[in-house]
Amino acid sequence: MTTYPARPIxxxxxxxxxxxxxxxxxxxxxxxxxxxxPLRCCLRRSEPGERIALVSYAPLRRWAAETGAQPGAYDEQGPVFIHADECEGPDLDGHPFDNAHRTVRRYSADGHILGGxxxxxxxxxxxxxxFDDPSVALVHVRAVEYGCFLYEVRRG
Structure with missing residues (x-):
């Protein structure tokens, strides 16, 4: 069975x-x-008192820089929470934020949205x-309420 690991920032x-x-x-x-x-560095929710930051993040732009894709107008940036200082990273069993309303947004190898x-x-x-569709290169999991990026999953 294929697994689809969540990729933190x-x-x-x-x-x-x-x-x-x-x-x-x-x-x-x-x-x-x-x-x-929802912290995108360690893929868990913050605890009271932790030092965090709300930053603008462009996940598709950064992926495109790695792959040479040209997402054009699909290049977007939005707010994400991260720890303000270095953290341990994720310690997952399964997928994070599974109690949130989520969408899976599919992208082609050239960075264009194929649907959700x-x-x-x-x-x-x-x-x-x-990923049953061979033209899907990666997916972004986003929160329904605000459209915020939660995490990324890439093909195999």
């Missing part, structure tokens, strides 16, 4: 984002008084449905 990218985000703004750490922010699916079944079913 890479440590090298996090190092950059902890200084300046993808919109060119300086990162401003804050103490998270309430907890519950509201996740109603287990995540692996949605990923299998996406």
């Amino acid at each position: 890479a440590p090298s990218v996090l190092k950059e984002l902890r200084t300046v985000d993808d919109a060119g703004r300086p990162t401003v750490p804050v103490a998270d008084d309430e907890g519950g922010a 699916e509201l996740v109603e079944a287990p995540d692996d079913v949605a990923f299998r449905n996406a």
Whole structure:
């Protein structure tokens, strides 16, 4: 059975984002008084009192830079929460944020959106449905309510 691991934001990218985000703004750490922010560095929710930052992140742009894709107008950036300081990274069994309303957005190798699916079944079913199409290179899992990027899954 094929598994589809969730990919957090890479440590090298996090190092950059902890200084300046993808919109060119300086990162401003804050103490998270309430907890519950979906952290894209370790793929878990924050705990009260942790130092976090809300930064602008362009996941498709960064993937395109690695692969040579030209996403054009599909290149977007949006807000994500990260730890303000280096963290341990994810310690997952399964997929993160599975209690959130999610969509799986499919992208081609050239970075264009091929469609999406509201996740109603287990995540692996949605990923299998996406990757059954050979033209799908990667998927982004996004929150329905705000459209925020949660994590990425790549083909095999």
